[in-house]
């Protein structure tokens with residue numbers, strides 16, 4: 001947890017400036033009990049093994065994946081570390097965002113999740129390649145709001161955030177953390193949605 005926290009803080013050139021509660025659950029029932037009832041998620045779906053917002057991180061330990069989860073390789077330490085970094089990115093993002101838990105930001109899920117995919121190292125060569133192939137085959141998302149959906153969502157949203165970082169720099173990427181809508185993000189980048197999607201697709205195909 002300490003190493004992952006340091007890695008995520010380092011990416012943003014700073015530290016977590018607020019405390020947060022971290023629960024590493026040994027079972028699905030412990031996991032569900034640690035998630036605030038107000039979120040309405042419990043009982044959680046079997047694929048869900050972690051969640052993170054400004055003041056809270058909950059993760060189902062990989063030792064419980066074999067019996068209490070699906071779609072995750074049981075005991076895969078590397079995957080578990082990446083998931084932990086992913087959720088810590090949400091925590092860092094939440095601490096720098098007025099919503100704190102991204103309520104009402106569904107249309108900007110591409111940014112929230114894409115950022116976590118990039119910072120965690122989940123934007124693998126394989127995912128990037130598959131996103132490129134899918135885009136070349138005409139499956140590229142036609143809007144930002146639909147980018148975090150479908151089987152290539154990690155590759156699409158992650159590569160969009162990677163593209164933004166490459167083009168505008170990490171400081172600009174960091175300046176997007178407080179924003180709560182696609183309109184605000186596009187205004188900050190001084191680009192239209194169609195231009196951004198077009199430029200991203202060109203970059204992805206390179």
Ligand SMILES: [Zn+2]
Pocket residue numbers: 086090112113116
């Ligand atoms: Zn996430």
